[in-house]
Amino acid sequence: MFTVVLLCIACFAYWCRCRQRAKTAEPPSMPGAWPLVGHLPLFFGDGCKIWNQMNNALEQGYKIGGATKIKLGPVTAYVVADPDDCDTIATTCMEKDPIYEFAKPWFGESLFTSSHKIWKNDYKLLNPAFNPIILNTFMGVFNSESRKLVKEFEKHAGKGRFDLFTYLRHNALNIICMTALGVGFTDFNLASDYLHAVKAIINTLVERVVKVWWHSPYTFAWSKLKKKQDAYLKILHEMSNAVIQKRKSEIFGNTCVERNFATGTKFKPFVDILLELSVEKGAFSDEQIREHVDLMLAAGHETTPNALLFTMVLLGSHPDVQEKIFSEMQEVLGGDRDVDKMDLSRLQYLEAVVKESLRLFPIAPLIGRKIERDVKLKNYTLSPGWHRHCIIVICGLHKHPAWGRDRHEFKPERWLEPSKLPSNLVYAPFGVGRRQCIGKTYAMMSMKTTLAHVVRSYRIKADHTKMRLSYGITLKPHNDGHYISIEKRI
Numbered sequence: 065m066f067t068v069v070l071l072c073i074a075c076f077a078y079w080c081r082c083r084q085r086a087k088t089a090e091p092p093s094m095p096g097a098w099p100l101v102g103h104l105p106l107f108f109g110d111g112c113k114i115w116n117q118m119n120n121a122l123e124q125g126y127k128i129g130g131a132t133k134i135k136l137g138p139v140t141a142y143v144v145a146d147p148d149d150c151d152t153i154a155t156t157c158m159e160k161d162p163i164y165e166f167a168k169p170w171f172g173e174s175l176f177t178s179s180h181k182i183w184k185n186d187y188k189l190l191n192p193a194f195n196p197i198i199l200n201t202f203m204g205v206f207n208s209e210s211r212k213l214v215k216e217f218e219k220h221a222g223k224g225r226f227d228l229f230t231y232l233r234h235n236a237l238n239i240i241c242m243t244a245l246g247v248g249f250t251d252f253n254l255a256s257d258y259l260h261a262v263k264a265i266i267n268t269l270v271e272r273v274v275k276v277w278w279h280s281p282y283t284f285a286w287s288k289l290k291k292k293q294d295a296y297l298k299i300l301h302e303m304s305n306a307v308i309q310k311r312k313s314e315i316f317g318n319t320c321v322e323r324n325f326a327t328g329t330k331f332k333p334f335v336d337i338l339l340e341l342s343v344e345k346g347a348f349s350d351e352q353i354r355e356h357v358d359l360m361l362a363a364g365h366e367t368t369p370n371a372l373l374f375t376m377v378l379l380g381s382h383p384d385v386q387e388k389i390f391s392e393m394q395e396v397l398g399g400d401r402d403v404d405k406m407d408l409s410r411l412q413y414l415e416a417v418v419k420e421s422l423r424l425f426p427i428a429p430l431i432g433r434k435i436e437r438d439v440k441l442k443n444y445t446l447s448p449g450w451h452r453h454c455i456i457v458i459c460g461l462h463k464h465p466a467w468g469r470d471r472h473e474f475k476p477e478r479w480l481e482p483s484k485l486p487s488n489l490v491y492a493p494f495g496v497g498r499r500q501c502i503g504k505t506y507a508m509m510s511m512k513t514t515l516a517h518v519v520r521s522y523r524i525k526a527d528h529t530k531m532r533l534s535y536g537i538t539l540k541p542h543n544d545g546h547y548i549s550i551e552k553r554i
């Protein structure tokens with residue numbers, strides 16, 4: 065009898081140990097791995113294929129306890145989708161994933177790519193450039209550029225689908241130059257070359273992520289991909305240097321300090337703060353100023369156009385929602401006047417639409433953090449190591465079952481009842497933890513103003529079920545933006 069009891073205790077202890085081990089083990093691999101190369105063949109191809117595979121990884125993560133693992137040859141990427149686990153990573157891992165190093169030739173040690181130590185210092189210095197008082201002075205530019213966009217759309221009214229994305233990208237580039245960077249560019253060719261180079265360099269970055277043999281800087285240095293990247297970098301840096309030179313000559317020539325292009329009101333662009341800090345406190349070298357300007361140029365125009373395109377496609381597919389926005393606009397704005405900061409807070413339904421659109425189409429769907437020591441999640445443990453990466457799947461949070469059965473549907477109304485919303489851990493379009501988007505309020509103000517002008521001028525038609533998505537650091541429409549048609553409202 066005693067032996068049986070002892071045996072039972074031993075079995076129970078063994079079972080507990082196995083359970084504990086399973087609990088602290090690293091996440092299991094996503095199915096479909098090949099010997100040696102792992103999931104590499106699944107990810108080879110265009111941004112559409114990468115996006116589809118990431119969604120498969122996400123589904124797998126949901127099924128097996130919140131996380132899974134992708135193997136790309138020697139490279140391991142943890143894919144984490146559970147909201148509590150993402151929060152654990154966001155609050156314990158402050159360094160960006162080593163994959164961000166690939167973007168350093170472009171952004172250097174600017175906020176997006178820098179170490180936590182540099183980020184903490186620079187964020188404190190630069191965050192005031194995005195305070196509400198400064199942002200409010202940008203309203204004139206947001207309005208005047210939205211009006212220009214509405215005018216440019218005129219030739220497409222009643223003429224079928226057109227490439228909306230190209231218009232939106234040019235528009236966003238103008239806006240970021242005129243606001244945060246304080247310069248107006250009339251050179252359409254320079255802007256077109258810049259936009260083309262951004263698209264191309266992003267393709268090289270994504271290609272490097274998938275072609276793992278170029279991960280090492282030593283092998284990459286010999287690749288044709290690097291030569292291509294260097295050529296695009298030259299164009300990108302020409303643009304940022306041109307912006308800095310133009311603003312410097314305006315400041316030091318006393319021709320335009322602190323004026324708003326559209327309204328003439330007082331105005332302090334981000335780049336002026338950089339230049340002042342470098343002159344007065346020696347806070348930034350010329351190279352660092354260039355890196356910050358490069359980031360601002362890219363982040364300012366690679367995000368809002370995508371979000372506006374997705375929102376317009378959703379509006380075109382949901383005429384009832386579009387008409388509700390229109391009615392709200394009539395109520396708040398009345399006639400054809402400009403949108404002001406007070407209007408923005410009154411346009412509640414429009415805000416709900418933008419939030420819901422960012423939920424379904426998060427522009428930054430995947431972000432990465434460095435695992436520097438064991439990180440214990442609910443069901444697994446992530447360990448640091450050579451060629452190990454950690455991806456927080458923002459799009460996974462946004463489609464988490466906590467959103468309810470209608471989580472795949474476009475329902476702006478859900479935002480009108482804040483008490484019924486799930487925990488804010490399942491919504492992170494602007495990132496997680498402390499290293500979130502510095503341009504979050506700027507982006508919302510600019511997008512709401514553009515939508516207000518477009519929706520009150522045109523009726524949009526689209527079919528979101530026909531839209532194909534592609535991953536290219538940000539989430540984009542596949543190929544181009546031929547997804548909507550417009551008709552003039554009378």
Ligand code: HEM
Nearest residue numbers: 175176363364367368371427428431494495501502503507
């Ligand atoms: C819909 C629009 C936007 C979305 C969804 C978005 C999203 C994000 C996300 C998710 C991050 C964090 C990335 C990470 O953790 O690696 C980020 C960082 C950043 N964003 Fe945005 N962004 C948007 C618009 C903008 C705009 C308009 C600007 C500039 C005016 C901007 C400037 C930045 C900068 C500078 C960072 C780096 C911040 C840091 O690490 O401290 N973003 N953004």
